[in-house]
Amino acid sequence: MTEAAHGRYRYSALPSRPVYDWPGGRRLAVYVALNLETFAFGEGLGAELAPGGPQPDVLNYSWRDWGNRVGVFRLLDLFAELSLPVAVLANSRLHADCPGLMEAVRRYGETHPVEIVAHGRSNAERQGDLDEAAERELIADATQALAREEGRAPTGWLGPWISQSRVTPDLLSEAGYDYLLDWAHDDQPVRFATRDGRGILSVPYPQELNDIPAVIARGHTAREFARMIRDGFAEMRTASRAAPLVMGIALHPYIVGQPHRLRPLRRALAGIVEHRKTIWLTTPGAIARHVATLPEGILPG
Template sequence: MHHGRYAYSALPDRPVYDWPGGRRLAVYVALNLETFDFGSGLGAELAPGGPQPDVLNYAWRDWGNRVGAWRIRDTLDALGLPASVLANSRLYRDCPGLVEAFRARGDEIVAHGRSNAERQGDLDGDFDAAAERALIAEATAILTREEGRAPAGWLGPWISQSRVTPDLLAEAGYTYLLDWCHDDQPTWLATRGGGRILAVPYPQELNDIPAIVARQDTGRQFADALTDAFDEMLAQSAAAPLVMGIALHPYIAGQPHRLRPLRAALAHIAGHRDRIWITTAGAIARHAAPLAG
């Protein structure tokens, strides 16, 4: 089987274009602000969970919204870095004032489903999409009401999709998604009815959940990976425009022993702002839309 969303394309064979200001490397920070159900549902684990209610892991994740997110906000402020905030819509109910604090910074608010206690791909069969359509509609309506505008981008909780998710997102008015992590440039995905939606690169390697929770890297190893990837991508971008995303979760990256090396890595990147485009996923999508293959 084939997904039918895009054809194979080798990076060296594509047309070369620039990001604003003649830059070739676009860098954005994706900050995942998430809420979880108590006593049920999905959630990352600091340690193997016991029977529900799993207080150990629930409280660890909740610390991120109460403490870690605010420390990351202060770090971004100090370095003058914008963020693409990937927000569960139920955060407005569960953590009043949290998303609003990042809105006040001028950050982009990206739709990230209702909560991270569920996966879109679990809701329906492959083509019976009523429950998934309802999830997208609910999250979109809440973010539109709270932010005063409809979100342009979507990342599914747990990067989970059904076979029709890109179609549903395009039909709901989304112009880009972050789930497909198959390239270092934005690429168009085909959707039903002759439509399309732009896939903006979102990191799986430079992402604190796979790195720290799954591979058990230390905070310093994660920071070193960010620095090494940035230096290499900056060099590689001489030949082609590239996107480097950094995915952070406050209950992981916001921990003090990880925040200090993370801050140093972000400072290293920010120190090259005269050579790179430090931006948001939405700005990348808008600039790339007429240029991407």
């Protein structure tokens, strides 16, 4: 298969691209993505701490539910201590399933930058399994619910389980979205072609510095995951001298909100915050807005 198989962007080698800056002349943009997700009891998809038994899989369901009842608040406390901007990747059914949780996020947003990114309805389903009409309905449902509850429509999207169909970028552009996070193919934003001619921006999202693949799929310890964050940050700071880069860190409360994982994460994030004067601590939406101000032809696509 060639690049024409998806038709979204052309091949572009990072060293051959134009160089630009993030705000303040900085070269490394860093964002934290806090994934807030809800799951169906006794059915549907869900990450597993241990191999699940027959439904209802109480072991894994309750482990995930702990994240929304306990872990998320510990993470918000940590972020407040470090004065971190946060991108909250939210399932739209959180408002009904976890009353008060998104209100806590709003309170955090009163003193710190917070962006709400649409993350589907629930992580019990994958949108890539749906036909086009059903996927369009899923996007509309999630968008309308978040706009109603949060007072504004989200501008960015991450599919539940990083799942896309062949037409997902088209449907998101047609629904008014400015950017998506599903593709992990670059360290810079990339412009995607869409069938409506509007286009949509792909902002880098981490699949390596992401606690589900790292801790759950590959079995890294909390300290190993924290070391990955520290080493990744140090290397990207060096690499960003030559080109502007985006570094994301994806976190799930039911994983890194656990006390034994929170402590190493605390040290890793504190080490990043020490460099806040020379990096751009931000959100993916702010990255998309800055990119929109750049001259035509700067971005790969």
